[in-house]
Structure formats: C-alpha cells, structure tokens
Amino acid sequence: MAEAQGGRSLVVDAVTHRYPSGALAVENINLDIKGGEIIALLGPSGCGKTTLLRIIAGFIAQTQGRIIIGDDIVDTLPPNRRAVGIVFQNYALFPHLSISENVAYGLAARGIDKATRQRESQRLLELVQLPTMAERLPRQLSGGQQQRVALARALAIKPSILLLDEPFAALDKNLRLDMQIEVKRLQRVSGITTLIVTHDQEEALSMADRVAVLSQGKLEQFGTPSDVYDRPQTLFVNTFVGSSNRMPGVVVSADRTAAKIRLDAGAEIIARPAAGALTEGGRVTVCIRPEHLQFVGDETGFAGVVGMSLPLGATVVHEVTTADGSGVKISQARIGETRALDSGAAVRLAPLAPSLANAFPATL
Amino acid sequence: MGAAPASRDVTSYGMGLAAPLALFFLLFFVAPLLQLFWLSLHNDTAGLHWGLGQYLHFLTDPFSLSVLGSTLLLGAEVTAVCLVLGFPIAWLYQRVGPRLQTIIILIVLLPLLTSVVVRTFAWIVILGRQGIINATLQSLGIIDTPLKLLYTQFGVVIALAQVQMPLMTLPLITALGRIDPNLDDASCSLGAGSWRTFFRVVLPLSLPGVIAGCTLTYAAAITAFITQSLVGGGQMLFMPMYLYQQASTLQNWPFASAISIIFLLAVLAVVSVFTTLGRLSRGYGGA
Numbered sequence: 024m025a026e027a028q029g030g031r032s033l034v035v036d037a038v039t040h041r042y043p044s045g046a047l048a049v050e051n052i053n054l055d056i057k058g059g060e061i062i063a064l065l066g067p068s069g070c071g072k073t074t075l076l077r078i079i080a081g082f083i084a085q086t087q088g089r090i091i092i093g094d095d096i097v098d099t100l101p102p103n104r105r106a107v108g109i110v111f112q113n114y115a116l117f118p119h120l121s122i123s124e125n126v127a128y129g130l131a132a133r134g135i136d137k138a139t140r141q142r143e144s145q146r147l148l149e150l151v152q153l154p155t156m157a158e159r160l161p162r163q164l165s166g167g168q169q170q171r172v173a174l175a176r177a178l179a180i181k182p183s184i185l186l187l188d189e190p191f192a193a194l195d196k197n198l199r200l201d202m203q204i205e206v207k208r209l210q211r212v213s214g215i216t217t218l219i220v221t222h223d224q225e226e227a228l229s230m231a232d233r234v235a236v237l238s239q240g241k242l243e244q245f246g247t248p249s250d251v252y253d254r255p256q257t258l259f260v261n262t263f264v265g266s267s268n269r270m271p272g273v274v275v276s277a278d279r280t281a282a283k284i285r286l287d288a289g290a291e292i293i294a295r296p297a298a299g300a301l302t303e304g305g306r307v308t309v310c311i312r313p314e315h316l317q318f319v320g321d322e323t324g325f326a327g328v329v330g331m332s333l334p335l336g337a338t339v340v341h342e343v344t345t346a347d348g349s350g351v352k353i354s355q356a357r358i359g360e361t362r363a364l365d366s367g368a369a370v371r372l373a374p375l376a377p378s379l380a381n382a383f384p385a386t387l
Numbered sequence: 388m389g390a391a392p393a394s395r396d397v398t399s400y401g402m403g404l405a406a407p408l409a410l411f412f413l414l415f416f417v418a419p420l421l422q423l424f425w426l427s428l429h430n431d432t433a434g435l436h437w438g439l440g441q442y443l444h445f446l447t448d449p450f451s452l453s454v455l456g457s458t459l460l461l462g463a464e465v466t467a468v469c470l471v472l473g474f475p476i477a478w479l480y481q482r483v484g485p486r487l488q489t490i491i492i493l494i495v496l497l498p499l500l501t502s503v504v505v506r507t508f509a510w511i512v513i514l515g516r517q518g519i520i521n522a523t524l525q526s527l528g529i530i531d532t533p534l535k536l537l538y539t540q541f542g543v544v545i546a547l548a549q550v551q552m553p554l555m556t557l558p559l560i561t562a563l564g565r566i567d568p569n570l571d572d573a574s575c576s577l578g579a580g581s582w583r584t585f586f587r588v589v590l591p592l593s594l595p596g597v598i599a600g601c602t603l604t605y606a607a608a609i610t611a612f613i614t615q616s617l618v619g620g621g622q623m624l625f626m627p628m629y630l631y632q633q634a635s636t637l638q639n640w641p642f643a644s645a646i647s648i649i650f651l652l653a654v655l656a657v658v659s660v661f662t663t664l665g666r667l668s669r670g671y672g673g674a
C-alpha cells in the first residue's frame with residue numbers, strides 16, 4: 024500500500040463542546056494519539072463519542088480546545104480539507120452510485136482522471152475482498168459488504184486519520200468478528216491512525232492499542248486494554264469495562280499501595296487504592312470481578328449463601344447473598360467435574376489476590 | 388410461503404373498497420370523455436356527418452397550432468420558474484430548526500388556503516398600469532411611463548408560478564427530507580465541496596421529487612383557465628380559453644371536443660415524458 028501519509032499523530036487538546044441547545048456533550052477531553060495507533064472511544068450511549076468524532080472530522084466546531092493532526096492545527100479547516108476518512112454507523116453509501124463510483128467518489132472530488140479512479144477503486148475493492156461487486160448498487164449488497172465498501176471509500180482518499188463510528192453495531196455476531204479482524208488487518212497494512220467509536224467493551228479491548236473510556240462527556244481513563252481492565256482508575260471504568268461486584272466498606276488503614284478495608288459484608292480484606300490515597304475511616308466501594316473471587320474454607324473471607332448457579336459454557340457463575348444482604352457474583356472455570364453447589368449452601372469467599380480488589384472512595 | 392394467501396386477501400379487500408370511486412369515475416369522467424370523443428368525430432356542428440374533419444382543421448390551422456404551442460411553452464416556463472424558486476425553499480426547509488420549518492410550510496401552503504380567483508385579482512392589482520409595481524417604480528423615479536406587465540407572457544408566468552408553487556415545493560420537501568443527512572457529511576469528508584455535493588448527491592437523489600413536482604406544476608399551469616385568462620387578458624390566448632370560446636361562444640361543439648382531445652393527448656405526452664424520466668431515476672430514490 025502506498026498510504027504515504029498513513030500514521031499521522033492526532034492530538035485532542037482540551038476540547039469542550041456545548042451544543043447550542045445548552046447540552047454539554049464533551050468536557051475538557053485530552054487525547055494524545057501516536058501515528059499508526061488504533062484507539063477505541065468507549066462509553067455508554069450519550070456520553071459524547073459521536074460528538075467528539077464529528078469534532079475531529081470537522082463537522083462540528085468545538086466550543087473550546089484544539090485538534091492537531093500531525094503538525095497542523097486543523098480547527099479552521101472545513102471537513103473536505105482535513106483528509107480525515109470517516110465510516111458512518113449506517114455506512115452512508117451513495118444509493119444512486121455504483122459500488123465502484125462510491126469508492127471513487129473522493130478521487131473524483133480531487134480531480135483525478137477516470138482511468139486512475141477505476142484502477143484505484145478496483146484495487147481497494149480487492150483489498151476489502153469485494154472485487155466482483157463493482158457494478159452493483161449499494162442496496163444490492165448485504166450489511167457486511169456495505170460496511171466493507173464504506174471502508175474502501177474512506178481509505179480511497181488516503182486519509183491521515185480514519186474514524187469509524189460504531190462500525191460493527193449493525194452486524195450479527197459472526198460477521199462482526201470477521202469485520203473486526205478485517206479492519207484490524209487493513210489498519211496494520213496501511214498504518215493509518217484509527218479511531219473507533221464503540222459501546223462494546225469487548226470490541227474496544229480486542230481491537231485497540233489504547234482505549235479511551237468516556238462517561239458523561241468526560242474522559243475517565245485513557246490507557247492500554249490491560250490498564251483499563253486490570254488497573255481501572257475510576258469506579259466507572261471498573262464497573263463499565265467488564266463486570267464487577269461492588270462491595271461497600273470502611274478503610275481500616277491505608278498507605279499508597281495497599282489498604283485494609285472492613286467490608287460491610289463482614290470481613291477484612293486487603294485492596295488496591297485504585298484512585299489515589301484513601302483516608303482512614305472513610306467509606307469506600309471495593310470492586311472485585313466475579314472471576315477474581317474464590318471459595319475459601321475456614322474462617323477467612325466473608326460468608327454468604329448460594330442463590331442460583333448459572334452454567335455459562337466454559338464458566339459457571341454463582342450468585343451469592345452476603346451477610347449485609349447484597350448480591351455478589353463469582354465465576355469459576357468449569358474444570359472437569361466442577362463441584363455442584365446447592366441453592367442455600369453456606370460458603371465463604373475471598374479475592375484471589377489483593378491487587379485484584381480495587382478500592383474507590385465512595386461517592387455520596 | 389405463509390404470507391401469500393394473506394397478501395391476496397389484502398388485495399381483494401382493497402379492490403372492493405375502491406369500487407365506489409371506480410363507479411364515480413366511470414360515470415362522471417370516463418363516460419363524458421367518451422361522449423366528447425364521439426362528438427369530436429363529426430364534421431358539422433349539427434352532428435350529422437362522421438369524419439376526422441375537426442382534427443384535420445386543427446392540425447392544419449396555423450392559428451390553432453400556435454395556441455397549442457404557446458400553451459405548452461407557458462407550462463414549461465411556469466414549471467421552470469417554480470423549480471428554480473421552489474428548490475432553494477425546499478432545501479432551506481431541511482436545514483433550519485423546527486420553528487422556522489413551521490413558518491416555511493405556512494408560507495408554502497398559504498396560496499392553497501386562498502381562492503385562485505382572489506390570488507389572481509391580487510396579481511392584477513400588483514401588475515396593473517397603476518399597480519403596486521408600477522406605482523413604486525414611478526414614485527422612485529426609476530421609470531417615467533408605466534411598464535406593461537399585465538396582459539403579457541411575463542405576467543402570466545409570474546402569477547401562475549405563484550399560484551402553482553405549492554405543487555412544486557411540497558414534493559421537493561418530501562424528496563429532500565428522505566435523503567440521509569449523513570450523505571452530505573460523507574461527501575464532504577471525501578473532499579467534495581458544497582457544489583459538487585449538491586450536483587452529485589443532493590440533486591440526483593431528489594430527482595423523484597423534482598419529477599413529481601414538475602408533472603403536477605406543468606399539468607396545473609397549462610390548464611389554469613382563470614389565471615391564464617384574467618392575467619393574460621384578451622390578447623393572450625391559451626388552450627383552455629380557446630376551447631371555452633369554441634364551445635360556449637361559437638357553439639362549435641365538435642371542434643371544441645377535438646381541441647379537448649388534442650390538448651389531452653398533448654398533456655398526456657408531456658406527463659408521460661416526465662414519468663418515464665421518473666422511472667429511469669427510480670434507482671436513485673432508494674429508501
């Protein structure tokens with residue numbers, strides 16, 4: 024591939040946007056993206072992902088802050104001069120143009136001659152594995168194929184940044200996996216800096232080099248998938264990415280790396296202060312993932328009563344009600360004959376390791 | 388498939404419901420039309436001699452042909468004016484907030500809420516020798532003698548364009564509203580400027596609306612008896628008035644019938660050109 028300018032860096036510098044209606048959609052977002060990275064923008068519906076994407080593409084002028092692509096501040100450039108490729112959630116293919124005309128659209132806008140356009144669109148259609156579809160109209164293609172065409176169309180202009188807004192949301196599960204692999208392959212080949220908007224955490228964790236987690240317009244955490252999953256910096260990230268048990272408690276003693284917490288469920292455990300130092304006596308929420316809990320014998324851990332057990336393929340999830348009445352989930356790998364647990368059985372639970380329990384100051 | 392019998396049920400049901408309208412059409416549209424056709428096949432006013440004389444007369448008479456020609460031309464001019472003025476309004480409508488949309492729709496629909504006669508007299512007041520336009524221009528000292536606006540082709544076209552404007556604007560608004568707004572953004576992000584986006588995306592995708600609007604406006608403009616005759620006055624003769632004179636004043640019913648049939652065929656020809664264009668552009672409309 025000759026995507027010469029693939030891999031330009033993208034800096035989102037203190038960007039805030041307030042819609043004319045008054046809604047504060049994104050607030051003081053800072054992202055420093057290296058050339059060639061795949062970044063996932065992850066967050067629940069309405070958290071401002073699309074808004075941020077549209078600001079980067081130039082469709083919305085942000086209220087404050089700057090967008091820097093490579094060495095250029097692009098804030099004053101209209102979308103058609105930014106060389107940012109965008110794939111819309113509904114693909115937005117031109118329904119009246121053939122597939123090859125769709126792919127060549129951006130090249131025609133650049134005044135490139137017809138022969139080159141045709142060659143180029145054929146090359147891109149081969150790249151997305153649709154070489155035989157050139158003469159069809161978009162509505163004669165399946166969703167996944169339209170998606171590929173949208174991708175080819177965006178790549179045709181050799182963008183310096185590629186933006187994908189929920190690109191796989193409309194696809195069924197198998198096709199989604201295929202397309203995720205496909206996009207990742209294309210991104211590796213072309214080296215184009217890529218930003219994928221998604222509210223699917225698995226997609227974010229599996230595809231991206233780094234994940235930016237947004238909530239209510241604010242950046243919660245920006246880090247590698249393992250950072251975000253294993254070392255979440257906020258309670259929101261801990262509970263939004265992957266599932267997590269939230270257990271309230273009180274700090275008994277704390278230093279910078281470890282804190283002793285008395286859980287309301289009735290045990291003292293060691294946890295990691297995930298969002299900075301904790302004050303003694305303060306209330307906290309401890310997050311422990313279901314797969315990071317284990318059954319223990321004797322007097323350690325906290326007590327509970329098994330409610331329901333759900334066999335979920337490779338794992339079994341047990342619902343346990345603790346002494347303070349809250350529910351906790353624990354998942355166990357199904358290795359051979361897993362010990363069957365009767366409803367109503369008394370058990371004791373504890374985290375696998377102190378670093379796997381994250382303590383956050385409780386918000387009121 | 389399980390759906391097939393159900394859908395047959397639905398169609399037979401629909402046919403039954405259409406029967407009263409079909410009967411009405413048969414009685415008050417098809418029957419008079421046949422009678423008209425029968426009348427037109429007579430060479431004399433008394434209706435005693437069969438023949439194609441009336442048609443031959445029309446088609447060999449330069450005056451009749453010129454009336455037909457100027458009527459079809461008038462329709463084309465009105466349609467063009469409506470399209471050129473209506474498109475920006477429809478385009479604007481899709482790009483403003485809901486409050487402005489209500490105002491635009493109201494302005495577009497307003498002509499439909501007043502009688503054609505009233506609107507036409509308003510145009511006479513505006514275009515007349517001592518009308519609003521001439522009075523204003525004279526008081527500003529731009530002209531010395533009043534311009535002849537009334538009883539001119541220009542006057543008729545302008546008045547008709549205003550009267551028929553909703554027929555153009557409403558289909559255009561519908562067609563433009565169907566276009567996915569993301570297509571605009573997609574075009575722009577691919578490097579196209581606003582003009583290219585308009586001509587390559589917006590215009591082709593709005594073609595079904597353009598064709599529907601043109602067909603309606605054209606058909607309405609060439610048959611608009613009241614506006615044509617009041618604003619056009621005695622000097623300008625168009626088909627509806629010509630027909631009226633032959634039938635009512637001269638009592639030449641066979642010739643009037645032949646004029647009607649020829650006019651009808653001419654209109655059908657033009658309309659079918661529009662619909663053929665519409666069918667060709669069907670691929671565009673999409674969802």
Ligand SMILES: Nc1ncnc2c1ncn2[C@@H]1O[C@H](COP(=O)(O)OP(=O)(O)OP(=O)(O)O)[C@@H](O)[C@H]1O
Nearest residue numbers: 042044046048067068069070071072073074075222
């Ligand atoms: N045109 C607009 N005018 C006013 N407010 C808007 C507009 N578009 C979005 N918003 C608001 O801004 C916030 C962020 O919207 P945005 O579309 O960026 O969310 P999102 O993260 O993309 O959500 P989703 O996952 O549902 O697509 C929302 O609260 C939304 O209501």
Ligand SMILES: [Mg+2]
Nearest residue numbers: 072073074188
């Ligand atoms: Mg969105």
